[in-house]
Amino acid sequence: MRALMWATLALAALLGEAACADPPTTQAAAPVEAAAPPPAPSPPAPPPPVPRAYGHFPYAEGAGLQAGVCQHGDPERTKLKPDAAAALARMRDAARAAGVTLLPSSCFRSVASQARLFNCSGNSGTGCAGGKLASAERRATAVAPPGHSEHATGYAIDFFPGATDLSEGGGCPSRAACTTTARFAQSRSGKWLAAHAHDFGFEQSFYPGSTQGVMVEPWHYRFVGSPEAQEVFRAARMMFSPPKPGGTAR
Numbered sequence: 001m002r003a004l005m006w007a008t009l010a011l012a013a014l015l016g017e018a019a020c021a022d023p024p025t026t027q028a029a030a031p032v033e034a035a036a037p038p039p040a041p042s043p044p045a046p047p048p049p050v051p052r053a054y055g056h057f058p059y060a061e062g063a064g065l066q067a068g069v070c071q072h073g074d075p076e077r078t079k080l081k082p083d084a085a086a087a088l089a090r091m092r093d094a095a096r097a098a099g100v101t102l103l104p105s106s107c108f109r110s111v112a113s114q115a116r117l118f119n120c121s122g123n124s125g126t127g128c129a130g131g132k133l134a135s136a137e138r139r140a141t142a143v144a145p146p147g148h149s150e151h152a153t154g155y156a157i158d159f160f161p162g163a164t165d166l167s168e169g170g171g172c173p174s175r176a177a178c179t180t181t182a183r184f185a186q187s188r189s190g191k192w193l194a195a196h197a198h199d200f201g202f203e204q205s206f207y208p209g210s211t212q213g214v215m216v217e218p219w220h221y222r223f224v225g226s227p228e229a230q231e232v233f234r235a236a237r238m239m240f241s242p243p244k245p246g247g248t249a250r
Contacts, residue, residue, distance in 0.1 A: 055213030201225015
């Protein structure tokens with residue numbers, strides 16, 4: 001009996017010591033740092049400047065051209081890119097329905113042909129009169145240097161005065177008279193093209209108010225109605241955006 005009592009007291013003492021002991025300590029968890037946001041992407045580098053010759057952009061010769069589209073004595077100049085040729089056919093039909101005859105004359109021009117034209121070989125055009133060759137800078141205001149003509153792409157067209165321009169009230173007393181900027185701009189063809197060419201994917205390349213350094217050419221239109229054509233003229237259109245009908249920039 002006495003042994004049981006001592007055992008009970010010993011157990012109580014042990015329990016008391018355990019109750020008075022300090023509770024085990026726990027380490028606080030280290031705070032979790034928020035992940036740093038990813039760095040902002042760098043802005044794209046600007047495109048390198050396009051080397052120009054007297055204001056003209058460089059162009060490679062187009063391939064896969066369709067012959068017999070334009071009306072010229074030189075078979076080379078009758079060629080045009082098929083997508084531009086299809087759009088031109090639709091545009092001529094629309095003009096004809098409006099009583100206007102469009103005459104697309106000079107279209108594709110090879111680099112070699114452009115060199116002969118620019119250097120006045122057998123030519124009496126701007127800068128060549130009297131057999132005296134004007135400076136390259138002077139000639140380039142009217143004729144692109146070789147390798148820099150839109151005609152080489154197969155997407156550019158020079159329109160000549162058509163039959164309706166030469167008729168009474170057409171604006172052209174003669175075909176030669178309408179080769180000047182003012183005369184052609186006021187002809188039936190010139191007015192119709194200025195108002196409607198954009199509906200068919202064409203735009204005037206060298207327009208009034210442009211600072212490109214090339215003379216105004218109301219007869220010169222380029223086709224930009226397909227992704228391929230737009231890429232060809234991307235640099236020129238970014239720097240010198242032709243106005244829409246009504247005067248606003250594209």
